[in-house]
Amino acid sequence: MTMRAWVIKQYGKPEDLVLDRIPVPSLREGGAEPVDTLVKIEAVGLNFADEIAIAGRYQDRIEPPFVPGNEFAGTVVQTSGSSRFQIGDRVACQVRSGAFAEYCAVPSHRLMAIGDLPAPIAAALPVSYTTAHVALFQKANLTAGQTILIHAAAGGLGIAATQLARSAGARIIATAGSEDKRRIARENGAEHVIDYRQPDWHDEVKALAPQGVDIILDPVGGQTSERSLRLLGWRGQLLVCGFASGEIPALKANYMLVKSASVHGVYWSFDRNPEEIATIQQDLVGRCADGKISPLIQQVRPISELIEAIKDLGTRNTVGKVVLAW
Structure with missing residues (x-):
């Protein structure tokens, strides 16, 4: 199977992103962190770190080619034996990369259960x-x-x-x-x-x-x-x-x-403090569901406008959270 994904093939500017077709990520068991859950992405959040990563200036550099993007929300469509989720569960996540795609494979312990929260709202929480x-x-x-x-x-x-x-x-x-x-x-x-x-x-x-x-x-x-x-x-x-x-x-x-x-x-890492971060993130979902916090999303843009959206974010022509949807 293949999927659509925005790929940066060599470090550069947002304009260097290419909407390409690449293989859907595979699940794998074993190792210290099994990648046991495949999520169909519905909405992604933008961050200043995205443009820095594309330029190759982020502290945690990923060598091209890669799919940028650090946070998403969507629906579980495939699991393996160790996953704590079931097909159909709705989730959100912060990832090192891979959010600007139709699917993302993630270790299930990194996922936030979002229940009935709309995907654009949930995608604004992880980062x-x-x-x-x-x-x-x-x-x-x-x-x-x-x-x-x-x-x-x-x-x-x-x-x-x-x-x-x-x-x-x-x-x-x-x-x-x-x-x-x-x-x-x-x-x-x-x-x-x-x-x-x-x-x-x-x-x-x-x-x-x-x-x-x-x-x-x-x-x-x-x-x-x-x-x-x-x-x-x-x-x-x-x-x-x-x-x-x-x-x-x-x-x-x-x-x-x-x-x-x-x-x-202020720099947090799920790898360094997995239990603490997971507790914080699930608490944020609860606060959002209860109306105690509410991400400001003025507009949900189509993922086809990713390049323009990253440029707008970089020039501070936005308020609140910038979210894109497939």
Whole structure:
């Protein structure tokens, strides 16, 4: 059997992706991690990491040719003896690669059971919401009453973090660019929203938190990270979640020293903490089903528009999560 899949045959730009026909992945038993479940993909989520992987600049490089894509939702269509799922079960997953295809073969212990959640909603959970949860609760131990500054609050990670911080009872200050993005940040739980394009945005944060903020979630990098470090209060924490600006910051240790502050790199791995990540992800599915969190998906685009969608994500012409469907 063959399937349609977007393949990158040599590192390059999104335009170098090719919609090709390749063999459907096979299941295999044995080894440390049996690949025992085949999923027919219905929806995929986009991430900044996708473009980086296509360019060959991701930390965990995969040699071409390969099928990019890190998260999907769909229906189980084939299993082998060790799978904990049955044909017809609906699931979602974060994978190292392979989501931009009609089928993906996965070890069943990595899959999230999603029940009746719509595939586009479920496809938005594995990366952004897991990252936000790890950042806020595993790294920063966020508690009620703390003040958190969330950058790029209208993006997929920003909205996830805002919703989770709101549910924990935190006071949320957010930054976003356009008026529409600032409105979205407020609607998702931010109490104060600041236009980061203004040169004095950090002064507005200082006015709202004169003693400094407790936690800063930063997926932007560059000067945003450097200025953010100065906004931390005593024993404040800066959560480095990515470099959407394209610039890796040079952080000055003296600001950490005088405030006894911490900088945490937020990078999670299912391989390193399988039980913890599986518990977090299944909890997120439950919260979503109960209406406690709700991914913002303004539009579900056809998978044929993948190249254009990745470009839009890279130029920040999107809000919330970008999802595509077969």
